[in-house]
Amino acid sequence: MTTYYTNEHEWISVDGDVGTVGIxxxxxxxxxxxxxxxxxxxxxxxKKDADMAVVESVKAASDVYAPVTGEVxxxxxxxxxxPAKVNADPEGSGWxxxxxxxxxxxxxxxxxxxxxxxxxATQ
Amino acid sequence: MSEASTGPLKKTPLHALHSRLGARxxxxxxxxxxxxxxxxxxxxxxxxxxxxxxxxxxxxxxxFLALPQxxxxxxxxxxxxxxxxxxxxxxxxxxxxxxxxxGKVQLTVLLNENGGIIDDLMIGRPADPAMQGALxxxxxAGTKDNDFAVIQKAAGDAxxxxxxxxxxxxxxxxxxxxAVVAGIFPQALALTFMQFIRFKHSDYGDIxxxxxxxxxxxGFEMLIPAEHGEAFANRLLEDHRVKxxxxxxxxxxxxxxxxxxxxxxxxATKTPVAASLGWMxxxxxxxxGDFPGAGRILGELKDGVPxxxxxxxxxxxxxxREGTEIQNLEGETIGVITSGGFGPTxxxxxxxxxxxxxxAKAGTPLKLIVRGKALEAEVATLPFVPAKxxx
Numbered sequence: 379m380t381t382y383y384t385n386e387h388e389w390i391s392v393d394g395d396v397g398t399v400g401i402x403x404x405x406x407x408x409x410x411x412x413x414x415x416x417x418x419x420x421x422x423x424x425k426k427d428a429d430m431a432v433v434e435s436v437k438a439a440s441d442v443y444a445p446v447t448g449e450v451x452x453x454x455x456x457x458x459x460x461p462a463k464v465n466a467d468p469e470g471s472g473w474x475x476x477x478x479x480x481x482x483x484x485x486x487x488x489x490x491x492x493x494x495x496x497x498x499a500t501q
Numbered sequence: 502m503s504e505a506s507t508g509p510l511k512k513t514p515l516h517a518l519h520s521r522l523g524a525r526x527x528x529x530x531x532x533x534x535x536x537x538x539x540x541x542x543x544x545x546x547x548x549x550x551x552x553x554x555x556x557x558x559x560x561x562x563x564x565f566l567a568l569p570q571x572x573x574x575x576x577x578x579x580x581x582x583x584x585x586x587x588x589x590x591x592x593x594x595x596x597x598x599x600x601x602x603x604g605k606v607q608l609t610v611l612l613n614e615n616g617g618i619i620d621d622l623m624i625g626r627p628a629d630p631a632m633q634g635a636l637x638x639x640x641x642a643g644t645k646d647n648d649f650a651v652i653q654k655a656a657g658d659a660x661x662x663x664x665x666x667x668x669x670x671x672x673x674x675x676x677x678x679x680a681v682v683a684g685i686f687p688q689a690l691a692l693t694f695m696q697f698i699r700f701k702h703s704d705y706g707d708i709x710x711x712x713x714x715x716x717x718x719x720g721f722e723m724l725i726p727a728e729h730g731e732a733f734a735n736r737l738l739e740d741h742r743v744k745x746x747x748x749x750x751x752x753x754x755x756x757x758x759x760x761x762x763x764x765x766x767x768x769a770t771k772t773p774v775a776a777s778l779g780w781m782x783x784x785x786x787x788x789x790g791d792f793p794g795a796g797r798i799l800g801e802l803k804d805g806v807p808x809x810x811x812x813x814x815x816x817x818x819x820x821x822r823e824g825t826e827i828q829n830l831e832g833e834t835i836g837v838i839t840s841g842g843f844g845p846t847x848x849x850x851x852x853x854x855x856x857x858x859x860x861a862k863a864g865t866p867l868k869l870i871v872r873g874k875a876l877e878a879e880v881a882t883l884p885f886v887p888a889k890x891x892x
Contacts, residue, residue, distance in 0.1 A: 411543035413843040414818050436542040436843045
């Protein structure tokens with residue numbers, strides 16, 4: 379299983395042709411306390427770089443973008459019920475959605491961990 | 502998540518302290534201000550409601566408006582001095598400043614000729630007999646240059662406005678604020694809500710302590726000379742009941758308290774009646790009808806306004822932010838949200854906005870258009886969290 383990162387601070391961890399997507403620890407820390415999450419329904423098509431979910435902190439609302447094109451197979455009901463889980467474990471149990479990828483070659487345009495960490499250092 | 506800024510930001514006397522405390526800084530009212538510290542907005546909000554939160558509000562605009570000659574030889578002369586200086590500001594505000602008891606502050610609004618709100622502000626009458634003829638005036642950060650010019654223009658040569666906004670203005674808010682402040686300034690114990698006192702302190706020099714705040718909690722705002730600001734803040738922070746609180750939690754606290762944020766919930770397009778601040782217009786001023794925009798405002802008090810400010814409670818979990826369209830159940834636009842977010846004490850989304858007056862009654866069902874979806878909401882009584890002022 380390999381994890382990739384976007385410059386919008388999403389991560390996607392790919393197993394076969396399904397990727398688990400969430401926001402990075404860096405993004406969760408910047409957002410602050412998450413109080414509301416809105417996820418796409420299972421079966422919905424999402425498009426690479428288009429907004430797919432919403433995450434709201436006390437102060438502001440932010441869009442979460444799809445790192446790849448595909449179909450949502452599952453949303454994480456646990457973070458909808460308890461949005462604080464996003465802050466508690468953003469790159470683990472605080473995942474957002476699982477997406478069935480249309481085109482795995484889209485992953486090659488994303489960053490690996492080392493490149494993402496270097497990117498965050500410039501933010 | 503970035504804030505636009507123009508020109509170099511101003512710094513408060515506590516700026517270096519914020520950095521040392523690990524604050525995340527952003528622009529507010531032209532100043533580089535702490536938005537939050539390491540604990541985050543939610544924890545800071547809850548700490549203020551249960552303990553005591555320290556807020557740097559030095560970006561605001563404290564000032565003194567003073568006649569050339571203060572005090573007087575007799576009580577009558579001193580009352581005359583107060584009436585004279587009050588008449589100067591009553592040209593701009595609809596409240597009874599002349600009628601303020603010594604030591605009292607009043608929340609009021611600066612009005613333009615149309616009765617629109619230029620700013621909300623606090624005006625106080627000193628308790629000290631020797632200071633009669635002076636007023637303590639505190640205005641908002643983003644509006645202060647214009648406010649001070651407007652006030653000085655209204656006063657003309659009769660009084661001089663002395664800015665005090667280079668001092669530190671530090672608020673301590675929450676149930677333990679009284680005990681903490683009384684340990685340093687025992688004089689503060691004698692104050693009740695909306696009273697202030699000015700005195701000289703052996704460590705900190707000339708001080709103003711006002712029992713007021715913008716969180717709905719009991720608390721104090723303390724004007725401290727700039728050179729002592731950091732030492733004083735540190736002394737407060739040494740107390741285990743005190744933590745520093747950023748502007749993020751200040752906003753969620755004031756929203757739960759049902760208070761207005763200038764430039765959002767009120768501005769020059771709103772009158773005090775539309776803003777549901779009619780209580781600021783005193784009986785004597787209504788009878789005299791001698792404040793800016795009195796014709797319009799008295800008409801609104803008598804006949805009502807087309808739309809007014811109300812509290813709004815989204816019934817789901819999604820916050821509705823500033824600018825959100827408000828519809829009635831038939832899908833017609835009837836208003837707009839002017840501030841909205843999440844209330845940690847309420848543990849749910851809360852908002853304020855303006856609705857057509859026929860929809861302003863508490864409990865009226867509304868729809869909020871959030872990301873293209875109509876979310877259920879209802880008009881709520883303000884404040885969302887009951888005030889705990891010391892009366």
